[in-house]
Each structure stands twice: as structure tokens, then as C-alpha cells.
Amino acid sequence: MSPRPGAPVRGVYLDACATAPPAPEVLEAMAAVQAVAWGNPSSLHGHGLAAAEALERARWRCAALLGCRPEELVFTSGGSESIHLALLGAAENLRPGRLLISSVEHPATAAAAAALERRGWQLQTLPVDREGLLDLEALERWVEPPTRLVSLIWGQSEVGSLQPLDAVGARCRRAGVLLHVDAVQVVGHLPVDFAALPVDLLSLAGHKLQGPRGIGALLVRSGVPLTGQIGGGGQEAGRRSGTEPVALAAGLCRALELADERLRQGAGRDPVAAMRDALLARLLELPGLRLSGPDPRHVPEARLPHHLSLLVSSAAGGPFSGRQLVRRLWQEGYAVSSGSACSSGGSPASPVLRALGYGEQEAASGLRLGFGPWLSPADLEGLPDALERARQQVAVGP
Ligand SMILES: Cc1ncc(COP(=O)(O)O)c(C=O)c1O
Incomplete structure (x- = not known):
């Protein structure tokens, strides 16, 4: 599923903890600010003043939203x-x-x-x-x-x-x-x-x-x-x-506003938690899947509301390569991650899972899903079956 250069990449995006897709409102806010406030905020003429004003407006609004x-x-x-x-x-x-x-x-x-x-x-x-x-x-x-x-x-x-x-x-x-x-x-x-x-x-x-x-x-x-x-x-x-990146500051400000609206709707918690919890219940019915990190069904306050992490093993109980599974799942149309998108090179074992006490092989079997408001329950309907297919394919090998 490699896209042509310039063509939009499709699929169900479940890698919000690496990067979340920019909201359309954020792109609009950035374009609007960039069009009029492209000057250098330190310049003393009108272009500079317009940029400085837009920057300070973004700073005040971000500050208000972050307390x-x-x-x-x-x-x-x-x-x-x-x-x-x-x-x-x-x-x-x-x-x-x-x-x-x-x-x-x-x-x-x-x-x-x-x-x-x-x-x-x-x-x-x-x-x-x-x-x-x-x-x-x-x-x-x-x-x-x-x-x-x-x-x-x-x-x-x-x-x-x-x-x-x-x-x-x-x-x-x-x-x-x-x-x-x-x-x-x-x-x-x-x-x-x-x-x-x-x-x-x-x-x-x-x-x-x-x-x-x-x-x-x-x-x-x-x-x-x-x-x-x-x-x-x-x-x-x-x-x-x-x-200062004035348009980016305006974009960050708009993203914080949208998040604030969502948190109000969810009474202080990202409402995607409900979708995550429903999927978790279905995934844990599959053989070979275990949760890593706190269980949101028992201690919701101990887990990020948009985050799910699993350890995957074969029917025989042996740990799987999380990375191979990620590649297979992308062929099924789901963008997920094997752990931190920011780690690179070296052993596939995750230092974080090692720090939690998992063995070398188990620590390479992590799968991470990150959720956001661009997803609907229908997007996740086919994921358990796709995951099971991917798991069986990885077991058989390339
Ligand atoms: C918890 C945490 N801290 C820091 C970073 C680094 O942030 P950035 O990639 O914006 O530099 C990340 C990125 O994945 C992260 O998840």
C-alpha cells in the first residue's frame, strides 16, 4: 500500500501517539494567519506589528487554555x-x-x-x-x-x-x-x-x-x-x-481550543476513551493478545484515554515481532505502531517494556494503537479480524 507521490495515503489511522492528523480547523487557522501575519514579529513596521499581534493573541489564548x-x-x-x-x-x-x-x-x-x-x-x-x-x-x-x-x-x-x-x-x-x-x-x-x-x-x-x-x-x-x-x-x-513561527502558534492555539471542546463533551476526559474501551474488550477475546500498562476498565485514571498497548503472542504462547505485525496490519489498511515511533535502530526490544519487567522477546512484541476524533466505531469494526489474519500470516512467515 505504498502511495504514489502526492496521492493521499488512505487507511484507518490509529497512530495518534506518534502524530495526530492536523484538524481541518487547524489548517484553516494557520492559512488565515500566514496570509496576513507573515511578517517578522520583531519588525517595527506594520507587517511586523501584525505578526507580533497575531503571535501574542495566540500566546494569550494558549495560556488561557492551559491555565x-x-x-x-x-x-x-x-x-x-x-x-x-x-x-x-x-x-x-x-x-x-x-x-x-x-x-x-x-x-x-x-x-x-x-x-x-x-x-x-x-x-x-x-x-x-x-x-x-x-x-x-x-x-x-x-x-x-x-x-x-x-x-x-x-x-x-x-x-x-x-x-x-x-x-x-x-x-x-x-x-x-x-x-x-x-x-x-x-x-x-x-x-x-x-x-x-x-x-x-x-x-x-x-x-x-x-x-x-x-x-x-x-x-x-x-x-x-x-x-x-x-x-x-x-x-x-x-x-x-x-x-517566531506565528502561523504554527495560531495552529497550536486552534488545536487546544478543539481539544478543550472535546474534553468538555467528555466531562474532563477525551471522549475517544469509550471507543478504545469497546475495542479493547473485543481484542482481549482474541487468542494471543494481552494488555500492557494499566487496565482502563479497572483504573481509567491510570491510563491515557486515547491509548491502547498490547503484547502479541502466537497460539503456542511464543512472543511475536510487533514490527512485522505492524507491516501486515498496514497491508490490511490499519496504521498502527509497534511502540514508540521515536525509537530507532538497535534491538527491537522496547526499553520501556524491559523497564516494566518483560523479557527480551516479549518486549519486542508490543503493538500500540492511538485514537482520535477522526475515527468512528465503524472504522474499528474490522480490526479484530484483520489483527487475527495478520497474526496468522506473521506466524507462517513471509
Ligand atoms: C512522551 C513524549 N515526550 C516527548 C516526545 C518528543 O516530542 P517531539 O517529537 O515533538 O519532539 C514524544 C514524541 O513521541 C513523546 O511521546
Whole structure:
């Protein structure tokens, strides 16, 4: 099913946790802003003023939707940059000490942590349980000095676990330790009210909530010193230089508005959870499929509402290659993922599943489905049969 260049790719898109398709309203908002506010927001003439005004309008609206003050929001290029700015930019204002992260962080956090280690910081990785939830006793043991910074993935991209942020945040506050959360998978799918969260820094990315790619944001609590990591023109109050992508900011703003409407309809939860739960019930009737991460039927509050992850095994019980299954499912017309779209190369075993305690082979048998409002229950009707066919084909081999 390789498309001709330029031809639209068809199929049922179930890879929202990698990137969600931009909403038509987002594309419209971006085109409208780009047409009139294409100038450089730093220019002093009318074109610059129009761009600066559009940028600030987007900042104020995004801030209102995220519960932060406009000056607490720094536009970035996406999740990875926000995470680097948070950790490196905060650490520059602290004496080198200990940084705590979990064993299921996105590689961007691991990379920023490694950069801090090269600058004299100690890194301590805290374990998670079989469902991917942080070991709070380990946090208790390690949070005291010289720990000065904690970074935690709020919603885990591969197994869907939602960390107990209130407990973690309260503990970090008592210890006087800064807390950064990677909310890249959370924003747009659960309400985020920065003013009420016990966190100091929060990262998000537009493309995970049907916004544009190439824009994200870092929320920085007022009073938390942060040093920009990209120098130059001093944009974003000196915290991120570079001519601002005004149309992308407008697109992110529109995506947040649409998400806000959906969350209201779902009484505070992404309404796609109902579709996910119905599919999960059908999938678990199939032989060889197991859930990984928290079970949304028992602990809905512990799992991202748009996320489903499975481990696949043969009739004989042996683990399968998740990647092969992904390719077969695409031939059946379903776009899914074998885990994190961002991991690359090396062993097919997922470090996240390994951290949850799964063996090498099981950790290569993951399948991830991500849901969004572009899907209807009818789109998912044929998926269990397609999955079973794909599973049998992989068992037989190419
Ligand atoms: C939890 C999480 N953090 C960070 C990132 C990185 O975001 P970006 O790809 O926008 O740099 C991702 C992307 O998959 C993610 O899922």
C-alpha cells in the first residue's frame, strides 16, 4: 500500500501517539494567519506589528487554555526541544546536584539527562512497576539533597501509564526540588490547568493533539529561573531565540481550543476513551493478545484515554515481532505502531517494556494503537479480524 507521490495515503489511522492528523480547523487557522501575519514579529513596521499581534493573541489564548500566564509560556519547536530547554535551562541556575528521572522516559529526556551528567550532575533513574507507574518509595528515598531536579513523563507514550502527579509534585515541593513534567501525550487528552498543578515546568507538542508539527511549548512557573539554550535575537523573553513561527502558534492555539471542546463533551476526559474501551474488550477475546500498562476498565485514571498497548503472542504462547505485525496490519489498511515511533535502530526490544519487567522477546512484541476524533466505531469494526489474519500470516512467515 505504498502511495504514489502526492496521492493521499488512505487507511484507518490509529497512530495518534506518534502524530495526530492536523484538524481541518487547524489548517484553516494557520492559512488565515500566514496570509496576513507573515511578517517578522520583531519588525517595527506594520507587517511586523501584525505578526507580533497575531503571535501574542495566540500566546494569550494558549495560556488561557492551559491555565498559565502568557509570560509563563515559551513557544518551542516541539516536545524534544521543550524537554531540553526545561532541564538544561533550569539546571544552569542550580548548583550541580542529582537529577531524578523514571526508567520509562522518552529518549529526549534521557538525552537531556546525559547532557547534564557531562556537566557534573549525578543521574538517578527510579524504577516503575509492571504497569509503568513510578515507585513512590524510591522517590522518597532519593528526593533529598543533593537532588535538585526531577523530570517525569506524565503520560507514557508506549504503555499509556499516567503517573500520580499530585503525590510526586507534593513530595518534590516538600523537598524544595524543581519538577519538570513531560506532558506531550497528556495535553489535549486530559484537562491541564498549570496554575493548579504541583509542577514547575511542563512540556508539550502541537502534533500530538491535531495541531501542527514544528511547534510546542514549555510552561515555566513564574519565578523559576530558566536560561535560554538557543541564543540570538532574544525572542520569547530571551528564553528561546529565533524568529517566531506565528502561523504554527495560531495552529497550536486552534488545536487546544478543539481539544478543550472535546474534553468538555467528555466531562474532563477525551471522549475517544469509550471507543478504545469497546475495542479493547473485543481484542482481549482474541487468542494471543494481552494488555500492557494499566487496565482502563479497572483504573481509567491510570491510563491515557486515547491509548491502547498490547503484547502479541502466537497460539503456542511464543512472543511475536510487533514490527512485522505492524507491516501486515498496514497491508490490511490499519496504521498502527509497534511502540514508540521515536525509537530507532538497535534491538527491537522496547526499553520501556524491559523497564516494566518483560523479557527480551516479549518486549519486542508490543503493538500500540492511538485514537482520535477522526475515527468512528465503524472504522474499528474490522480490526479484530484483520489483527487475527495478520497474526496468522506473521506466524507462517513471509
Ligand atoms: C512522551 C513524549 N515526550 C516527548 C516526545 C518528543 O516530542 P517531539 O517529537 O515533538 O519532539 C514524544 C514524541 O513521541 C513523546 O511521546
